[in-house]
Amino acid sequence: MTELTYRATGVDPTRAEKSLAQIRERIARTRTPEVIGDIGAFGGLFASPGADRVLVATTDGVGTKLEIARLLDRHEVVGTDLVHHCVNDAMAMGAEPLFFLDYFSTSRIDPAVFARVVGAMADACAAHGCALIGGETAEMPGMYHPGAYDVAGFLVGMVAREAILRPDSVSEGDVCIGLASSGLHTNGYTLARAIAARIAGEQGRDVKEALTTPHPELGGRTLGDALLVPHTSYLSQFRALRSSTHVRSIAHLTGGGWEGNLPRALPAGLGAVIDRGTWEVPAIFRVLAELGTVPEVDQWDTWNMGIGLVVIVPASDAPAALRVVPGAVAIGRVEATSGPRRVRWAA
Amino acid sequence: MTELTYRATGVDPTRAEKSLAQIRERIARTRTPEVIGDIGAFGGLFASPGADRVLVATTDGVGTKLEIARLLDRHEVVGTDLVHHCVNDAMAMGAEPLFFLDYFSTSRIDPAVFARVVGAMADACAAHGCALIGGETAEMPGMYHPGAYDVAGFLVGMVAREAILRPDSVSEGDVCIGLASSGLHTNGYTLARAIAARIAGEQGRDVKEALTTPHPELGGRTLGDALLVPHTSYLSQFRALRSSTHVRSIAHLTGGGWEGNLPRALPAGLGAVIDRGTWEVPAIFRVLAELGTVPEVDQWDTWNMGIGLVVIVPASDAPAALRVVPGAVAIGRVEATSGPRRVRWAA
Numbered sequence: 001m002t003e004l005t006y007r008a009t010g011v012d013p014t015r016a017e018k019s020l021a022q023i024r025e026r027i028a029r030t031r032t033p034e035v036i037g038d039i040g041a042f043g044g045l046f047a048s049p050g051a052d053r054v055l056v057a058t059t060d061g062v063g064t065k066l067e068i069a070r071l072l073d074r075h076e077v078v079g080t081d082l083v084h085h086c087v088n089d090a091m092a093m094g095a096e097p098l099f100f101l102d103y104f105s106t107s108r109i110d111p112a113v114f115a116r117v118v119g120a121m122a123d124a125c126a127a128h129g130c131a132l133i134g135g136e137t138a139e140m141p142g143m144y145h146p147g148a149y150d151v152a153g154f155l156v157g158m159v160a161r162e163a164i165l166r167p168d169s170v171s172e173g174d175v176c177i178g179l180a181s182s183g184l185h186t187n188g189y190t191l192a193r194a195i196a197a198r199i200a201g202e203q204g205r206d207v208k209e210a211l212t213t214p215h216p217e218l219g220g221r222t223l224g225d226a227l228l229v230p231h232t233s234y235l236s237q238f239r240a241l242r243s244s245t246h247v248r249s250i251a252h253l254t255g256g257g258w259e260g261n262l263p264r265a266l267p268a269g270l271g272a273v274i275d276r277g278t279w280e281v282p283a284i285f286r287v288l289a290e291l292g293t294v295p296e297v298d299q300w301d302t303w304n305m306g307i308g309l310v311v312i313v314p315a316s317d318a319p320a321a322l323r324v325v326p327g328a329v330a331i332g333r334v335e336a337t338s339g340p341r342r343v344r345w346a347a
Numbered sequence: 348m349t350e351l352t353y354r355a356t357g358v359d360p361t362r363a364e365k366s367l368a369q370i371r372e373r374i375a376r377t378r379t380p381e382v383i384g385d386i387g388a389f390g391g392l393f394a395s396p397g398a399d400r401v402l403v404a405t406t407d408g409v410g411t412k413l414e415i416a417r418l419l420d421r422h423e424v425v426g427t428d429l430v431h432h433c434v435n436d437a438m439a440m441g442a443e444p445l446f447f448l449d450y451f452s453t454s455r456i457d458p459a460v461f462a463r464v465v466g467a468m469a470d471a472c473a474a475h476g477c478a479l480i481g482g483e484t485a486e487m488p489g490m491y492h493p494g495a496y497d498v499a500g501f502l503v504g505m506v507a508r509e510a511i512l513r514p515d516s517v518s519e520g521d522v523c524i525g526l527a528s529s530g531l532h533t534n535g536y537t538l539a540r541a542i543a544a545r546i547a548g549e550q551g552r553d554v555k556e557a558l559t560t561p562h563p564e565l566g567g568r569t570l571g572d573a574l575l576v577p578h579t580s581y582l583s584q585f586r587a588l589r590s591s592t593h594v595r596s597i598a599h600l601t602g603g604g605w606e607g608n609l610p611r612a613l614p615a616g617l618g619a620v621i622d623r624g625t626w627e628v629p630a631i632f633r634v635l636a637e638l639g640t641v642p643e644v645d646q647w648d649t650w651n652m653g654i655g656l657v658v659i660v661p662a663s664d665a666p667a668a669l670r671v672v673p674g675a676v677a678i679g680r681v682e683a684t685s686g687p688r689r690v691r692w693a694a
Binding site: 002003004005006008009010011013036037041042043044045046047048049050051052053054055056057058059060061063064066067089090092093095099101102103105133134135136138139140141142143144145148150152154156157158161164188190191193194195198250252255256260264292293294295298301302 | 356358395411481482491
């Protein structure tokens, strides 16, 4: 009878190590003084901040943006996105990033793809002074379609106890400062992909062709390029705001769009009135909405529509906020509300 | 033209929230005094343990054990496994668990399955005094086969700086104490599944039938039952050992089996000689090896073969170690080595 070995079943425990070896230097560059020991131990070691600090932990994926990145052979964006998404989530609690770990799961590791994804994560970590101290690479034959993979990121940051951003600190009349997004970031891609599939079908082309054809309404860019812009990290803007204003709370506009996220930065009983005339919705959202005949409420409940982060400050601090962050816009204000929907459109 | 909405594409942002609502109380029971605020914020908050401590971070999945659990409708085991795997990895650095986050990814959330998996995680966290402070639930249509899902866990623990377990502290002559595993734990399931598929094929049955037929060599248990025993957590044994002996280092025998893990607990130049006659390899491993005609080297390079954790102590502490942990066995000792393989079999 034929012998069965682990390798014969499609799992090669050394493949992950070999893939990792390619990017060891880029990972090493994420090292900060608090890191103790080397990667490869059973756990990553990081000197704890003092007891006056609070740890902020967050985990995220990048959703089906993965599938577009894979289709167009643009794997780096996935790694960048994952780190930026986590950095923003921790920052929404007031935190600076400390360290990051990743989970990479696929049916059969492609070392080149792995190195591109995790290498980009390492670079994004290094750019944020965040140490990449561990990761798990899982090879699960039969679980994923050939070439498909999933990634998850885990980030721990820290904030001084008195600097934790608290929705409870928000009052009626506070101002919502909007920071521009670079596109869909990492949310609403299943809808975007359905739209791409529909137009491909209508035009008798495949999805890849539909994604790689220059589009006049996108200024000649392709839909694929517009969909694969990396998730913006707002850490530098946040630092500028924190040093010049009293940041009350922050909403990171991700899955669930406006209604799904802005209320998370507000106390019970308060909502926000947002004037959509204060910024221009980027072309990618208008194009997708038109191609897919997406109802307006669904657009705003799914996508960020051009604003990736909403920072809430006292009205008296709004001018300072707008001054220290070029491009920031006062998009609305906090108001009392009693309805089931807490985001009201002024225009 | 038909409107496209996010729900029409198969993603329902409220499904994850509804699923979570079912297990909110079980999650609440994991709360420890260090937890600040509530789940649902952009990040979980946890009071820093202080600058004399070191944080230990680890991430794991459960591999294709997922597929067997799913086939046999035994989803709870996956949640328990994930927590126990992470607890053991952090413990291998000397750490006590502090908090945990999970990532759950699927094509379409089944609220009942989600509640069983994540509910079991919460219960396992509560049993370890570990707070479940966050998670991400991703719905990615088309990424997974119907019903399939993946999970990743992320755990942060802490250890006093002087109590970090360091392979460098291990010397020639130190004793390897073996703690029994409950089965395969979470590694080598792709090989186990290939074996189940082969015997099913030979017997003209489907895999589920092959997994649910009582097996005489397993004492009448089924292969499925033997494969779905939860990953053992060794935290209580570790605490007993730490309080009575000088624990030098620990190897958690997971992916890569003996050669893949035991050397990780040893400094360069040292290996271990292990007497395999000191414990009985559990029936599940013998049955799998026989059914699959698995070469001996592959068995030991893939599975834990009955020992889930190897704790290295000075020879003078071995009697105390065996006394405080009932069932622990002195399985070998540390020796100088120069070969490419660092685990040598004495018998």
